[in-house]
Amino acid sequence: MSDNILEVHGLTKEFAGVRALDNIEFSVEKGEIHALMGENGAGKSTLIKILTGLYKADGGKIIFQGEERKFTTVLSAQKAGISTIYQELNMIPYLTVSENIFLGHYPYNKAGIDWKKMHEDAQALIDELGVDIDVKKQLNNYSTAKQQIISIIRAVNFNSRLLIMDEPTSSLDTNEVEILFGIMDKMKEKGVSMIFISHRLDEVYKKCDRITVLKDGHYMGTWKTEDLSEYELLKTMLGKKEVKLERTLPIRDFSDKEDILEVRNLIRVPYVNDVSFRIKKGEILGLAGLLGAGRTETARIIFGCDHPDSGEIFVEGKQVKIKSPEDAIHAGLAFCTENRREEGIFPDVTVQSNLTLCSLDQLSKGGFINAKQRKQLSDDYIQKLLIKTTGGEQLIKNLSGGNQQKVILSRWMAIHPKLIILDEPTRGIDVGAKAEIEKLIHEFSDNGISVLFISSEMAELVRNCDRILVLRDGKVMGELAGEEISEKSIMETIVTGKEK
Amino acid sequence: MTKKKGITLDLAFFKKNIALILFLALLIFNIFATNNFLSWITFNNFFKQVSRVCLVSLGMSLVIATGGIDISVGSAMALGSVLAALGIVHESPLLILFSVILVIAFGCLAGTAVSKFAILPMVATLALRYVMRGMAKGISGAANVTYTAPKLTAFFTQPVIGRVPVHFFILVIAVVVVYILVNKMKLGARIEAYGNNPVAARNCGINTVKIVIFCYAVTGALSWAAGMLEAVVVSSAHPSTIGTDMEIDAIAATLIGGTPIDGGYPNIIGTTCGAFLLQLISMMCNMNNVSYPVTLMLKACIVLAALYFHGIGKRSR
Structure with a gap:
């Protein structure tokens, strides 16, 4: 004592x-x-x-x-x-x-x-x-x-x-x-x-x-x-005690689908140490691991926010050089970042502008925005995703976290990406909105959009992923697919790794 | 609940339009209180004087919207007008063209330094402030560059349709163009987004470097135009006096207009009214024989009043 x-x-x-x-x-x-x-x-x-x-x-x-x-x-x-x-x-x-x-x-x-x-x-x-x-x-x-x-x-x-x-x-x-x-x-x-x-x-x-x-x-x-x-x-x-894990996703086979994204030997010392994986069309790949395991860092490299020390990225089989988010978007990628407030929303800007910012190119001619089309696009998504707002002219900072997140998801859906990276999309969001966002993830997949899904809530990964890549200290410890996926197997893989 | 909403709405309206409201209030006050205020002469003088500050302020609004600041505008006016005046003296249109390009190039340089090399806007433009003023003095031998071009002078001094000064039309065109750029164009939407959250803007694939460079370049071009307006009236360009203190007035007009100093939506109408307001105070004092020191203090009070309104929303956040 x-x-x-x-x-x-x-x-x-x-x-x-x-x-x-x-x-x-x-x-x-x-x-x-x-x-x-x-x-x-x-x-x-x-x-x-x-x-x-x-x-x-x-x-x-x-x-x-x-x-x-x-x-x-x-x-x-x-x-x-x-x-x-x-x-x-x-x-x-x-x-x-x-x-x-x-x-x-x-x-x-x-x-x-x-x-x-x-x-x-x-x-x-x-x-x-x-x-x-x-x-x-x-x-x-x-x-x-x-x-x-x-x-x-x-x-x-x-x-x-x-x-x-x-x-x-x-x-x-x-x-x-x-x-x-x-x-x-x-x-x-x-x-x-x-x-x-x-x-x-x-x-x-x-x-x-x-x-x-x-x-x-x-x-x-x-x-x-x-x-x-x-x-x-x-x-x-x-671990959550006695949480029933309803796998909402049927076991699906992607072996005949084409690769959308392939990442080879991504390294960024000290955060990411040799990460490789591939995602098929329409597949939902989860990234599991503790905080600091290199999940967000991997996503940021793929999207061009950070630059890797080495490594190669392929989109639809073709090698791409992604130096900035601009390049990534051109390659057909989208990235919903984990810090919604700091890196996602434009707080003092309207919902409509927030929602349509990435699709301005398709909404304008000769540099001029078609206001009608823009409003239409924004209203469509507000309706489709049941975004609770007084209208497109409301400032996004006055929306709840879940609705802000839906605006950001709409922003990316509007550019019809091939792959969307979702980094902690349900963080700081109430239960109802969480379920809706999980449903959206499935909708992405049904529409042939691949999803790279990062979450610290293991249950969420277990529920929603076709495949899970387990990271630890920036290294891939193993991969789980289909029936292998469970909280237990994820934790075991973090500890001991898994024979690939 | 509803009552509360009503109050905040009113405040938001005031906040957004405080420059316009103050300008109109002062205008009405003058119409009644100042002798001979409501006349074409006043109108003429007003636009001749306000056009320079207003042009520069439009550019400044874009720069401040990106979270930056440009304190080299006065020097850009001097360099541009001295070079152009020399061009007129030597009858060289090429030199006049070069004067525009050079000033815009310096704008691009400032934008590049700020966005690509992360140099503080204040520092980058402080350097250019010295460089351009120095160049203006060097080229001219630090002396007044005088030229004779009766047609040009007449164009800018003779009112159109007998009454309205050319400055009025130049200003209207500039305000409309910048307003459309900000509110109707892709670029404007991106400037606003970048100013509000640069990190998110980059994540949305916006080429942030290009945006910032563009804003500083436009400011350069508008500064050149303002310098020319100052020079043509007197048919000469003095490298040490043209554009002095211009940056201060332009920043003041922008802030009164409601463009947030840390970046965000460039309120073009606000900026215009801000510049008008400042000019109106000067004129009012001048016409009523108020001494210069008092004028300055009155200006300070109005600036503070306007900024107080803009501050209300921030504090309650």
């Missing part, structure tokens, strides 16, 4: 009536690396924000170093000895490494800041860890990994006893991860505790002593890493 540096009891937090955290139990031992696991909306970030003083808990106790504490500001948490290392670094790129390490704690002499002492002390801290960093250089000379290390050094220099590392490895390559792990080991020897958040199972199993799982704001349990198999972990994180 006395070995616990941090104990959390019965922690509860509500946002507008929704329980983001419900009675959370959590403890971290001295010198321990503790993994905090959970999918989107599990409550990890809320918990961390409470621990670091960004949010105030509605109920429960936080005991840090044997004392009950209530952190009201980030500074108070930091002073007590809790520091966070974010994936986006909160340091100042144009200052030197030593200035960053000593930020707010500059050593002074009679003439002002004692630069010599600061550089010497900083260099000593760096050398102790055996990293090759010149403290007099500007921070932005160094890679993300080194910057992470510097931010750890800074935290420890502040006398932090607990480091919260929020996906520190998500943008690092393998070598950089190794360097970071080395530092974490040294911190551990010094008795510093760490809360480690990562979606890469390998890392968790390699580095962490214990694992705590949260799901939908609930505490699911804490295990010693060696006592919890990867499969059990996934089941705890993702």
Whole structure:
């Protein structure tokens, strides 16, 4: 008991009536690396924000170093000895490494800041860890990994006893991860505790002593890493108890259909590591995997939003060079992005303009838009998809999430694509609209449009896909088709892979 | 519920048309309060003076709609008019043509820097502001370029049909063309979309680089035209005085007109009314012998009032 540096009891937090955290139990031992696991909306970030003083808990106790504490500001948490290392670094790129390490704690002499002492002390801290960093250089000379290390050094220099590392490895390559792990080991020897958040199972199993799982704001349990198999972990994180899985899709055979899209050896370090697959005409292919498995990244590469390091893309058997979404659309692809608000809608623009933006070419002659045709097209889809709006002239930001999503789907349907990529199309949408969107997915398929379907809800994939490609850490772990598809088989494939 | 809706609707109407409403209010006020206001002379003067700012503001609206800003318009006016004046002096139509092309090319350069190389619009156009003003001074030896072209001068100074100045027609054509471009054409729909959400616009296959370059190029062309209007009246182009402070007035007119400073729908009618409003304040003060410092402060108040209205919606969001 006395070995616990941090104990959390019965922690509860509500946002507008929704329980983001419900009675959370959590403890971290001295010198321990503790993994905090959970999918989107599990409550990890809320918990961390409470621990670091960004949010105030509605109920429960936080005991840090044997004392009950209530952190009201980030500074108070930091002073007590809790520091966070974010994936986006909160340091100042144009200052030197030593200035960053000593930020707010500059050593002074009679003439002002004692630069010599600061550089010497900083260099000593760096050398102790055996990293090759010149403290007099500007921070932005160094890679993300080194910057992470510097931010750890800074935290420890502040006398932090607990480091919260929020996906520190998500943008690092393998070598950089190794360097970071080395530092974490040294911190551990010094008795510093760490809360480690990562979606890469390998890392968790390699580095962490214990694992705590949260799901939908609930505490699911804490295990010693060696006592919890990867499969059990996934089941705890993702599995829904007793959910009846109605497969709405009959088992269909596509072997005689032509290929619409083929992707060969797509690589974008570190997110996508050699992904290959093909989709037949009218087929619904699901992409399954944990957060950060490279699903969205793969989709973004196919659509030209990001550029791959290497790899080839074929549309209807012909190799295409897709350098931008413009090229992708010309090749017959469509992409409904996962962040509807940030990347999908034009909030201050009318429903009609939102809906017809991609089909302007077919609606205009000599650059002039045919207003009548445009209205017709927009009204047709509003009617067909039962979009709830006061009319085409309403601003899209005033629509509900589900209806916004339908407008975006209409936008893509209107250009009659060969393949549509749907990235989390039902996220943040109420149940009724969800069912309608799932129905639309089937309609795409019935009309001969292939679908690449990305979803974090496994049940959704199981219900709607002809075939499922399982990704893990940017690699294809296996492929499931027809009757093989089930939540269990997906999770097993994430853990162990499947013979192809 | 219904009552609440009524109020928000009214606000939306005010917000959208505040420039027009303020302009009309001030116009009516002047018709009654200012001596000799309602006359062809006033009409003539008004359009002669407002046309330059208004032309530049139309371009500025497009640039601001893309989330950018162009502070090189004044220098573009100077460079264009000095070169063209030299063209008239040397009787070289080619040089006049070159003056247009050069100014548009600088617009393209600004657009490319902004969209392709992600240079901040303020920085990119600040650089061009110095470059073009410098070139204008270099070409002319920093001296006034005077020419004699009686026909040209007459064309711009003699009213058409005895009363209406040519400026009026030039302005109407420019406003109508830009209005149609924005509201009836593919390009306009894409500019609006890009300004509202650049990331989504790219995802929709819009060639965002082309859009931005186009807007800066149009601003270049309109700045050239405004520079010419300033030069022909006095049959000379002075490299240091033409177009000074023009960017400030054009930005003010655009913002009063309701084009959002962070990008979005370019409100062309609003911009036009914004430019008219600013000009009307100057004229009103001038005709009533109000001193210049007071005029400036009055302008500031009206700008603030207009912007306050545009701010209401944002805050409640």
